[in-house]
Amino acid sequence: MCSINDKPASKGYSVYSRHCPARQFLDRLADKWTLLIIDRLKLGETRFNQLRRDIDGITQKVLSQTLKKLERDGLIERRVFATMPVTVGYSLTPLALTLVETIESLAHWAEVNIDAMKEAQARYDNQYSTSE
Numbered sequence: 001m002c003s004i005n006d007k008p009a010s011k012g013y014s015v016y017s018r019h020c021p022a023r024q025f026l027d028r029l030a031d032k033w034t035l036l037i038i039d040r041l042k043l044g045e046t047r048f049n050q051l052r053r054d055i056d057g058i059t060q061k062v063l064s065q066t067l068k069k070l071e072r073d074g075l076i077e078r079r080v081f082a083t084m085p086v087t088v089g090y091s092l093t094p095l096a097l098t099l100v101e102t103i104e105s106l107a108h109w110a111e112v113n114i115d116a117m118k119e120a121q122a123r124y125d126n127q128y129s130t131s132e
Contacts, residue, residue, distance in 0.1 A: 037070065038099060038103050039103055074093055077091050
């Protein structure tokens with residue numbers, strides 16, 4: 001398998017191939033909750049309930065599911081504290097730390113450019129709603 005530019009991709013993988021296993025990972029990274037969780041965990045180990053409070057709008061179920069997927073992918077570590085009741089903390093793995101800068105750039109790019117995007121959407125909607 002080659003990349004779109006006919007240059008060999010790493011280990012023969014090409015995200016342009018429908019059978020490439022890297023696509024599953026891209027799906028995970030395209031999820032807003034994944035981006036927000038990783039961006040939040042860059043600050044250090046955080047307990048489940050603190051993550052839920054910090055990430056406005058995420059449900060307990062979605063947070064739990066996303067954390068499990070990220071742990072399975074090797075991006076976060078889960079640590080259980082022997083307290084009453086038991087508490088759990090999450091932190092980034094060394095693999096995830098290689099993504100932090102990219103994710104931070106993407107997440108905060110959206111904050112900086114959202115007004116321009118909203119204006120473009122309004123122009124598009126205005127242009128196509130009047131021409132139909």
